[in-house]
Structure formats: structure tokens, C-alpha cells
Amino acid sequence: MSDQTRRDLLRRAALLCGSVASASLTTRLLAGEDPRALVTTATFTERQQAAVSRLSDMVIPPTDTPGALAAGVPDFIASVVGHWYEAAERKVFLEGLERLDARSRERGLQDFAAAGEALREELLREEEQLAISPTDASGVAQSVPRFFTQLKELVVFGYYTSEVGMKQELAYLPMPGYYDGDYDLSKVGRQFVH
Amino acid sequence: MSDNAPQFDAIVIGSGITGGWAAKELTERGLKVLMLERGAMVEHGIDYKTEHMPPWEQPFHGKPPRALYDEQYPVQRRCHAFNEGTRHFFNNDRDNPYASDPQGFSWIRANVVGGRSLLWGRQVYRWSDLDFEANSRDGHGIDWPLRYRDLAPWYSHVEKFIGVSGQAESLSHLPDSEFLPPMDLNVVERGFKHRIEQGYPDRCVTHARVAMLTRPHNGRGQCHYCGPCERGCSAGAYFSTQSSTLPAARATGNLTLKSDCVVEGIDYDPVTRRATGVRVIDANNRRRSAFTARLVFLCASTIGSTQILLNSRSEQFPNGLANNSGVLGHHLMDHYTGINGFGMVPGYEDKTIYGWRQAGLYIPRFRNLDDRSQSPDFVRGYGVQGFAFRLGWQSMAAQTPGFGADFKRALRQPGPWGIMLIGFGECLPYRDNRIELDFKRPDRFGIPQVKVHFAWGENERSIGADFLQQAGTMLESAGVQGVRMTPNSAVPGMGIHEMGTARMGDDPTESVLNRWNQAHDVPNLFVTDGACMTSSSCVNPSLTYMALTARAVDYAAAQLQTGQL
Ligand SMILES: Cc1cc2nc3c(=O)[nH]c(=O)nc-3n(C[C@H](O)[C@H](O)[C@H](O)COP(=O)(O)OP(=O)(O)OC[C@H]3O[C@@H](n4cnc5c(N)ncnc54)[C@H](O)[C@@H]3O)c2cc1C
Numbered sequence: 001m002s003d004q005t006r007r008d009l010l011r012r013a014a015l016l017c018g019s020v021a022s023a024s025l026t027t028r029l030l031a032g033e034d035p036r037a038l039v040t041t042a043t044f045t046e047r048q049q050a051a052v053s054r055l056s057d058m059v060i061p062p063t064d065t066p067g068a069l070a071a072g073v074p075d076f077i078a079s080v081v082g083h084w085y086e087a088a089e090r091k092v093f094l095e096g097l098e099r100l101d102a103r104s105r106e107r108g109l110q111d112f113a114a115a116g117e118a119l120r121e122e123l124l125r126e127e128e129q130l131a132i133s134p135t136d137a138s139g140v141a142q143s144v145p146r147f148f149t150q151l152k153e154l155v156v157f158g159y160y161t162s163e164v165g166m167k168q169e170l171a172y173l174p175m176p177g178y179y180d181g182d183y184d185l186s187k188v189g190r191q192f193v194h
Numbered sequence: 195m196s197d198n199a200p201q202f203d204a205i206v207i208g209s210g211i212t213g214g215w216a217a218k219e220l221t222e223r224g225l226k227v228l229m230l231e232r233g234a235m236v237e238h239g240i241d242y243k244t245e246h247m248p249p250w251e252q253p254f255h256g257k258p259p260r261a262l263y264d265e266q267y268p269v270q271r272r273c274h275a276f277n278e279g280t281r282h283f284f285n286n287d288r289d290n291p292y293a294s295d296p297q298g299f300s301w302i303r304a305n306v307v308g309g310r311s312l313l314w315g316r317q318v319y320r321w322s323d324l325d326f327e328a329n330s331r332d333g334h335g336i337d338w339p340l341r342y343r344d345l346a347p348w349y350s351h352v353e354k355f356i357g358v359s360g361q362a363e364s365l366s367h368l369p370d371s372e373f374l375p376p377m378d379l380n381v382v383e384r385g386f387k388h389r390i391e392q393g394y395p396d397r398c399v400t401h402a403r404v405a406m407l408t409r410p411h412n413g414r415g416q417c418h419y420c421g422p423c424e425r426g427c428s429a430g431a432y433f434s435t436q437s438s439t440l441p442a443a444r445a446t447g448n449l450t451l452k453s454d455c456v457v458e459g460i461d462y463d464p465v466t467r468r469a470t471g472v473r474v475i476d477a478n479n480r481r482r483s484a485f486t487a488r489l490v491f492l493c494a495s496t497i498g499s500t501q502i503l504l505n506s507r508s509e510q511f512p513n514g515l516a517n518n519s520g521v522l523g524h525h526l527m528d529h530y531t532g533i534n535g536f537g538m539v540p541g542y543e544d545k546t547i548y549g550w551r552q553a554g555l556y557i558p559r560f561r562n563l564d565d566r567s568q569s570p571d572f573v574r575g576y577g578v579q580g581f582a583f584r585l586g587w588q589s590m591a592a593q594t595p596g597f598g599a600d601f602k603r604a605l606r607q608p609g610p611w612g613i614m615l616i617g618f619g620e621c622l623p624y625r626d627n628r629i630e631l632d633f634k635r636p637d638r639f640g641i642p643q644v645k646v647h648f649a650w651g652e653n654e655r656s657i658g659a660d661f662l663q664q665a666g667t668m669l670e671s672a673g674v675q676g677v678r679m680t681p682n683s684a685v686p687g688m689g690i691h692e693m694g695t696a697r698m699g700d701d702p703t704e705s706v707l708n709r710w711n712q713a714h715d716v717p718n719l720f721v722t723d724g725a726c727m728t729s730s731s732c733v734n735p736s737l738t739y740m741a742l743t744a745r746a747v748d749y750a751a752a753q754l755q756t757g758q759l
Contacts (some may be wrong), residue, residue, distance in 0.1 A: 044195060048272050059597040069601075076255065086261070124597065143207070156591045160605070161249035169606060170587070176419040179549035181380025186544065189587060189607040192420045194550055 043082030049099050050113035052077050055100075058124055059155040062166075068155050073163035077154045088144050096127065096147025124148070166193050197391070198575065202450070203227040204299040204489035205472055206583055207457045207502065209233075210309020211736050212743045213493035214439030215352070219747035220491070221448035225754075227451060228485055232308035232456040232477060232494075236283070238304040238436035242426030244279040253277055265619035271304045272688060275313050275424040283312050283424075288321040292497075292644040293632060298706050299646040300687035301497060307453050308496065310690075311434040313424050316405040316552070318358055320349050324367040324563070328620075329441050329729050332573045334653075335525065335623035338728045339700045339709035342369070348741035348748075355442075355739070357411040359553075360403030368558040368733070370537060371412040371439035374576055375408045376401035377417075381545050382582035382611050387555065389672040396567065397560045397668075402553040405433035405737075414438070420548030456639050459506040460490055460515055462716065469515075471720045475639045487694035489718050489750055489759065493743070496526075496724035497629055500695040501644050503706075503721075504631045516696075522706050524648070525697055526627040527730040529689030530576070530619030530654040531680060537664040537674035539582060539611040546584055554581030557615075557668075559732055561660065572656035574620035576667060577732045585609030619684075621738040623694055658682040691735050693724035711746035720757050724748045 038117065044052060056068035062159070068074075081093050100112040103123055108115045112123065131146035159165040166172040173192040203225035206216045216231045235241070251254045256278045257497035263271040266288040268470075271275050281384040285305040285691040292301055304310045323342045330337040346369070353372040353398035378399060379387060387399035407416045414430035414437055423432055433512055461470045461484065471486035492499045497653075499561055505517035514522045540712040557578035561567055590609045594601055627649065631642040662679045669677045699705025702714035707726050713719040724735060753759040 059531055061599055062603050063602060070308070070724055072224045080254055080257065083258070106437070128596070152591070152597065156587070156605075157257070158255065160587045162249070163250045166248070172248075173548070173550075174248065174420060176549035179378055179417075179547075180420045181378050181383070181547050181549075181551070183546050183548040184544065185546045185608070188546070190606045191584070192546065193546065193586070 010029065021062070023157045043078040044097075047101065047111055047113070048094070049074065049078070051097050051100060054113045055118065055151055056158075058120065059152055060159050065169045066164050068165075069161045071159050071162040072164065073158040074153055076158035076162070080154060080158075092147055093150050096151070100124075100127070100146070117159050122132070127151075160193070196468055197336045198725065200488050202226050202472065202485065202487040204228070204491060204750075205230065205485055205487040206491045206493055207308045207450065207472065208309060208492070208494035208498065209440070209453075210493065210495060210722070210723075211311045211435070212495075212739050213309065213312070214311060214435035214443070215740050215743040216491040216493050216540075216722060216747055217443040217449055217451075218439040219744050220751065221443045221446040223747070223751040224446075224448065225489075225751065227443070227450070228449050229443075229451045230455045230457055230472065230474060230485075230715060231307045231308070231453045231745070233310075234381075234451060234477075235404070235453040236306045236312065236426075236436065238430070239426075240440070241630065242428055243430060244425045244497075246420060247275065247279070247425075251410065252275060262510055269300050270302060272300050272685070273313075273690070275315075275491065278312060279422055279425045279745070281286065282306075284306075284475070284635070288711065290637060292646065293635070294646040295648065296743055297649060298686065299480060300685055301496070301644075302687065302690045306322070307434040307451070308440075312436065313406070314416045315734070316423070316432050317556075317734045318356075318371065318403050318405050318737035319344070319577075319585070320369040320371055321731050321733065321738050322367045322369050324504075324693065325731040326558075327525055327727065328574060328731075329623070334573065334699070335521070335729055336697070336699045336704055339675075339698050339705075340710050344709075345738070345741050345745065348745040349737065350738045352737065356362065357407045357414070358403055358405055358737075359401075359408040363398055363400050363558075365398065365558055367563055373403075373404060373739075374411065377404060377406065379550050379555055380547055380551075380582055382539050382542055382556050383580075384615060385542075386539075386582065386672050386674075388579075390557070390668055393671050394560075394668070398558055400556050400558065402556045404553045406553065407431045411722035413436075417578060419549035420550055423552050457483070457494065457502055457639070458641055459502060459549040460492075460719065461486075462506065462508050462510065462515060464508070464510050468758060469715065469716050471481060475641075476641075483565050488754065490720070491743075491750075492721040492725075493723045496692045496695060496727075497644055498518055498644070499721055499723055500532045500629055501641075501727045503632065503696065504629075507641060516706055516715045517704055518715045519706060521625075521697065521704060523630055523695050524625050525623035525694040525728075526629060526692065527621040527623055527694045528648070528687055529691045529730065529732065530621055530650060530658055531626075531689045532684045533617045533619075533658050533661055533680055535615045535662065535669050535677060535679045535756070537669050539613050539674055542611050550592045554579060555633055556580075569656075569660060571660065572653045574622070574657065575732055576617050576619040576657050576661050577598045578661070579616055580613065580615040582613040584611055613669065615669065617658065617663045618658035618663060618689065618691075618732050618734070619654055619661060621730045622651060623697070623729055624651060627694075629695055633654035644685075650684065651687065654684070655682060658684060661669060691724070693727035693730055696725040697728045698726050699728060699750065710749040711742055712750070718750075720746050720750055 056073040060068040104112040127148040131148035206229040207233040239421040270284040329335040417431040504514040559575040561575035696706040698707040
């Protein structure tokens with residue numbers, strides 16, 4: 001398999017969301033394993049997938065440039081939660097999604113993804129408040145970041161390292177050619193990334 | 195050719211910065227050379243698999259697989275250059291283990307052709323007699339068997355070939371190199387330079403001196419400022435074995451390079467009192483074989499070379515080859531670093547940086563140069579590397595609460611300017627800082643593992659304390675806000691400037707190598723990597739290793755020609 005095909009397959013495997021149990025996808029890929037063999041069950045149920053899509057665009061919405069959903073961030077989140085996270089982290093994340101759905105049903109009778117914008121905002125703000133406190137309800141310090149912290153990190157990292165985020169929202173500069181450490185910001189109006 | 199004739203004129207062990215130089219210089223003098231490297235082949239350009247690869251094409255956009263790092267790279271992961279774009283060049287710690295004292299010594303190493311020349315930071319500074327006379331002046335360690343004037347022509351020779359960009363400053367304690375134009379300072383660094391030089395007339399803030407090309411040089415292309423140099427540069431804009439010395443050596447037609455070839459030991463003939471060749475193990479199938487040569491150049495890096503010598507035991511040398519003095523393995527040094535100062539620079543909001551320059555500013559040593567700069571607390575000194583930059587989305591996201599359109603807008607612009615200063619302190623040569631072999635613990639090739647004993651002394655800690663105090667004051671006096679200094683603690687090995695353990699000296703009873711990097715006890719054996727160092731200076735050492743290598747080859751080849759060897 002050429003490296004290019006391998007990379008493509010890997011991306012597709014990530015898009016299809018492979019097995020949750022896989023301890024170290026990268027190791028297996030580097031050992032030459034066919035990424036297609038790693039694809040078994042999906043990371044998220046349809047309901048969870050819908051919530052993640054909503055949440056992605058709530059953190060980074062479309063403005064004059066595309067938002068996180070259009071940048072493919074939900075797929076990135078599925079691959080990280082499914083294959084990169086450790087079990088304890090995955091648990092916190094999936095519980096967070098469950099909590100959002102449960103609270104949404106309590107107050108609006110619908111799943112989070114189907115709830116109105118105002119309610120979704122309110123629920124996510126509550127999650128943000130929860131994440132500010134370093135201890136849980138019983139006063140125990142948390143070793144794994146809270147759901148909101150996880151979500152925000154995933155969306156931010158996924159978006160600003162995506163092709164859309166780097167090329168459209170920020171100024172992608174893979175091959176500068178020269179160095180100018182006294183460059184007028186107004187000429188580009190955003191941060192350069194590589 | 196008789197059956198006894200050696201197979202090669204010279205064997206070079208290691209293909210990193212010094213091995214590449216030895217091979218180039220030897221082959222260019224018409225000698226047939228075998229270069230042996232334990233790691234896998236990396237061809238220039240072709241094997242830079244991650245070069246220019248955008249994050250979205252990498253698994254998990256380049257997020258580090260933590261379980262894999264824990265299990266297989268617990269040491270290498272501490273290196274700033276270690277990531278998913280470079281991991282394939284680094285040593286696998288699980289497969290190639292070593293031991294160290296509880297306080298730990300991080301042995302950061304590559305395991306490929308090119309060695310750490312692919313990964314290094316490329317900062318290059320000449321030593322001066324402030325360094326070469328240091329031991330004799332303050333009595334720590336033994337005197338160097340050479341002085342700056344002996345090495346100066348070889349510095350020039352090396353610099354003209356590798357290409358060094360930098361700014362001439364005419365400082366006697368940090369001699370100028372043969373310079374290409376410097377890599378620019380950015381607007382904030384320029385402002386910092388101005389304020390420091392005004393406030394401290396005895397201090398100089400100059401451009402980092404780097405083995406990176408600011409114009410085409412010897413057939414190599416100039417830097418295009420794409421950023422992650424450590425992934426390899428197919429333009430050849432930075433000095434590496436692959437970009438520079440290997441093509442030169444190959445062009446002579448005199449080089450044989452064998453990768454995946456682990457040198458186990460050097461053979462010694464007690465009758466002729468010469469090294470006769472080396473014993474090797476094939477890294478893939480573990481088969482043992484041997485090669486013979488008239489000369490052996492040991493360039494397997496400081497610890498790697500001394501490991502080979504310690505493992506080359508015979509009746510004549512029960513404690514390791516060329517170890518009649520008993521100092522082999524001792525006086526290991528590194529630079530005291532990991533001590534930093536950081537703060538925010540107000541203003542300059544309308545300016546940003548175009549291009550990803552892997553260089554910055556350098557503040558040459560300003561302590562213990564004369565009576566006025568004398569410190570009562572420590573001998574020797576430290577240099578400071580630094581750079582200014584605008585914070586990126588990673589830092590801004592961590593500081594910006596909330597989510598949504600406002601959050602997104604806040605991350606679009608670059609963040610405020612920050613400036614970072616990093617100290618590099620000289621380390622004294624202590625006998626107790628040493629490596630030995632654990633003969634009860636062989637590695638997967640049956641080679642005894644290295645065991646490192648290392649602790650900083652009072653002098654290094656005092657240097658660290660002075661850096662933290664001085665750098666903090668300099669930052670504040672330059673108008674930097676919210677200055678934060680790290681604690682005064684450096685992790686041994688993390689300077690990645692490990693040196694010593696087979697030091698040079700005039701007296702064979704207290705040194706392993708003479709003034710030509712030639713083993714006192716074995717005249718056709720030369721050690722020219724960091725193992726040879728008698729003291730550590732505070733500047734990055736690799737340029738000096740290169741100059742010493744080229745000088746040693748010149749001497750050895752002449753000796754061979756005149757029949758002395
Ligand atoms: C991230 C990083 C940044 C750095 N920045 C700088 C800098 O800015 N300036 C500076 O001066 N220095 C810097 N250094 C240090 C610099 O890389 C080393 O000083 C330099 O590479 C040493 O050259 P060497 O030839 O002795 O060893 P290496 O370049 O390490 O090469 C040794 C080679 O020998 C091989 N080898 C080892 N044992 C055996 C064996 N038994 N058999 C066969 N082959 C063997 C190794 O695999 C390796 O390829 C940096 C290092 C790192 C990792």
C-alpha cells in the first residue's frame with residue numbers, strides 16, 4: 001500500500017468511526033495493518049452523533065466562514081473519542097452527552113439536538129459552569145477533564161487543524177518563502193498558521 | 195592484496211553529525227571508508243515522510259498517541275522535537291533501554307542514518323579561550339590540550355561547508371563564524387535588543403547563529419521558513435548528514451555505508467597494539483560479523499561511543515579499550531537548561547510575523563568575563579537563547595471563556611506578543627558523573643546496557659539561580675509584563691548536550707585522548723564526538739565536535755600517509 005493510499009484509508013477509517021476498544025490505532029496502523037480491518041462499530045449512536053454535530057457548531061458556528069460542522073469536526077471528535085481517548089475520558093464524554101439529552105428532555109421534551117436554540121445555549125452554559133469547579137458534587141477532585149472542557153478542546157483543536165479552519169478562518173501559510181518579523185497585520189487580518 | 199590486508203582504510207562508527215564529517219573528510223583524502231550505523235536508512239528527501247504534511251492529513255491531526263509514548267518512548271517524549279512528525283527518527287526506549295539513577299538522566303537520541311543531525315536545533319557557536327582555559331584557570335577538571343588558535347582554522351573550514359547564518363559582533367569570548375546573512379530578528383526582538391543594550395552596556399543581544407541557509411550555498415537551497423525543520427528538509431536548507439556530508443562523501447566513490455549495523459566492540463591486537471577492526475550485529479537478523487580497517491573513527495555520540503569502548507574488553511584492557519588511565523566513562527557533562535523566563539510584551543498589536551523562523555536572539559555570556567562581571571557565587575557562566583512571538587489560537591482558546599461567534603472572533607486574530615528567554619549554563623566535569631555498563635543486563639543484541647549516574651553540583655545550581663535573577667530583571671527592565679520564571683531545576687540530559695567520558699588531555703594517566711583526539715593507548719583509534727570533551731562551555735557544542743573531527747582526520751590521514759600509523 002502506498003503511503004498516500006494508507007493515509008487516505010486512515011482518514012476514511014476515521015470518518016467511518018472505528019472500534020471503540022482499539023487501544024492504540026496508530027501503533028496498529030504503523031505496523032502495517034489495513035485500517036479497514038479496524039472499522040467495526042461506530043463511536044456514537046445516531047442520537048449522540050446528532051448532539052455532537054449540534055455542539056460543534058455551537059462552539060464554533062458558521063459566520064463569514066464555515067463553522068465546525070462544515071469543517072468535519074464531528075468526525076474528528078468521533079475518531080478521537082473512539083480511538084484516542086482512554087476509557088475514563090470516553091466515559092466522561094459519553095456521560096456528558098447523556099446528561100445534555102436528559103436535561104433537554106426534562107425541560108423541553110426533546111433530545112438535545114432537537115431542542116430550541118435558547119435551551120441548548122442554556123444547557124451548554126450549565127455544562128461550562130460545571131467544568132469551572134475542579135471537584136465533583138461529593139467534593140472529589142477530578143482526574144479527567146469535565147465534559148465541557150473536553151468538548152471545547154476537541155472542537156477547537158479539530159477546527160483549527162482542519163483544512164477549512166486553517167485555510168478559510170485563519171491564514172494558512174505552509175510555504176512562506178521568506179521571513180518578515182515586522183509584517184503589517186492589516187495585510188492579512190487574521191493569524192497565520194502552518 | 196594479501197589475506198591479512200584490512201578491508202578498509204578507515205571505519206567510521208556512527209553517521210550523525212561527527213560520523214558524517216569524519217566520512218566526508220576521510221573519503222575526500224582518498225581513503226576507502228566504511229561507515230556503520232545502527233539505525234535504519236533515511237535517504238535525503240525521499241524518506242522525509244512527514245515533510246510539509248498538514249495536520250489534517252495526520253492521524254488524529256497529529257495528537258500524540260499517549261499510551262504508545264508511555265510504553266515505548268518514555269524518555270524521548272520529553273524532547274521538544276519529539277512528535278508524530280518526527281517519531282520515526284527517534285530511538286525506541288522500550289527496544290533500546292538503559293538505566294539511570296533515580297534522579298534520572300534523559301538520553302535523547304536518534305536511531306537512524308544521520309543521527310541527531312536530522313533533529314538538532316542547529317544553533318552553532320565557536321568556543322574561545324575563555325572556555326579552553328577554564329579548567330586550568332579555576333582548577334575544575336584537567337587542562338585542555340589545545341587552544342582556540344589550534345581550532346580556529348577548522349571552525350572556518352567547517353562553517354564554510356555547512357553554512358552558518360549570523361551577525362558578526364567581534365566579541366573575544368564568542369568569536370565570529372564565517373557568516374551568511376543572519377536570520378532576522380522580529381520587531382519585538384529588535385525592541386528588546388535595543389532596550390537591553392541601552393540598559394546594560396556590557397551585554398550584547400545578537401541573532402542566533404544557526405546552521406541554516408539564508409542564501410543558496412554549496413548546491414543547497416535557502417530556508418523557505420516552512421517551520422518544522424525536524425521532519426527533514428528536502429531543500430537541504432539546514433545542515434544534516436543527509437543534506438551535506440553524506441552527499442560529499444558519496445561523491446568521492448570511496449564510501450560504503452551500512453545501516454542497521456550495530457557495533458558491539460572494537461578488536462585490538464596486542465602485538466601491533468592497534469585496533470584491527472570492529473565487530474557488528476545485524477539489527478534485523480542479529481547475525482554477527484566483523485570488518486577490518488587501518489583506522490577507526492568512533493563517532494557514535496558521547497554515550498554511544500563510550501559504551502562501545504567499555505564493551506571492548508581484552509586481557510590488555512580489562513576495563514575497556516584505551517582505558518589505561520581509568521577515566522573512561524567519567525566526567526559526564528550536560529548543560530544546565532530548562533530554566534526559562536517568560537512574559538508578555540505590550541504594544542505592537544498592528545504587527546505580526548510572516549514565516550516560521552526556527553531561530554531567534556542570543557545573549558552571549560556576560561558573567562565572569564572580567565573583574566566587573568565576576569560573581570562571588572559560581573565559576574564559569576551561561577548564555578541565553580530567546581525569541582518573541584504572538585500567542586496563537588491554542589493559548590487564546592485556553593484563556594477565552596465561552597463559546598459561539600464571539601469566541602470564534604476572539605481566536606481569529608493573533609494573541610498578544612510574548613517573549614521567552616532560555617538559559618544554558620556550563621556544567622563542571624565531576625568524576626562521579628559517569629556511565630558504566632551493566633554486564634548483568636544485556637539489551638536485545640546481547641550488548642550490556644548503559645547505566646548513567648548524574649547529579650548537578652552546587653555550581654550549576656548557582657548558575658541557574660543567577661540566570662533566573664538576571665533574566666527576570668532584564669525582562670522587566672525591557673518593559674515585559676507578568677514575568678514568570680521557572681523553578682531553578684534542570685533535568686539531567688535535557689540539555690541534549692551530553693559530553694565527556696573519554697576526555698582529551700596531554701597526560702595519558704588522566705585522559706583517554708590526546709590533542710588530536712587519538713587514543714593515548716591505541717594510536718589508530720580516534721574518538722571525535724562529544725565524548726572527547728574536557729569541559730563543557732555554555733554554548734552549544736556540535737560545531738566544536740565538527741571542527742575537532744575535521745582536524746583529527748587531517749592529522750590521522752597525514753600519519754597514515756607518512757607511515758606513522
Ligand atoms: C532536539 C535536539 C536539538 C539539539 N539542538 C542542538 C543545537 O542547537 N546545537 C548543538 O550544537 N547541538 C544540538 N543538539 C545536539 C546535537 O544533535 C548533538 O550534539 C550531535 O548530533 C552529536 O553528534 P554525534 O555525531 O556525536 O552524535 P549523533 O548525531 O547522535 O550520531 C550518532 C550516531 O551513532 C549511531 N550509533 C550509536 N551507537 C552505535 C553503535 N553501537 N553502532 C553503530 N552506530 C551507533 C547513532 O544511531 C547515531 O546515528 C540537539 C539535539 C537534539 C536531539
